[in-house]
Amino acid sequence: MTASRVGTVAETVRDNVRDHVREHRSGMVTDFVFAVVWVAAVSVLFDVLQGPTWAYHLSLAGGVVAYFGFFASLEVAEREA
Secondary structure, eight states, X not given: OOHHHHHHHHXXXXXXXXXXXXXXXXXXXXXXXXXXHHHHHHHHHHXXXXXXXXXXXXXXXXXXXXXXXXXXXXXXXXXXX
């Protein structure tokens, strides 16, 4: 691959990422905040309870289910309102 082609590919990737972030900024921030709050809550809970490591990891993974459940219920509530 030539240097000019690498530069063109890098510019294309940079433009695509910039466009994606511009279009989805608020959703990305919401996802990030949910993840930080979930991990913080699980970490504090397991620091207090001293639970087993497997339960800690399972609780962290449960954040994926909680995320989709929370936003699905939020979407239903917005539709019904």
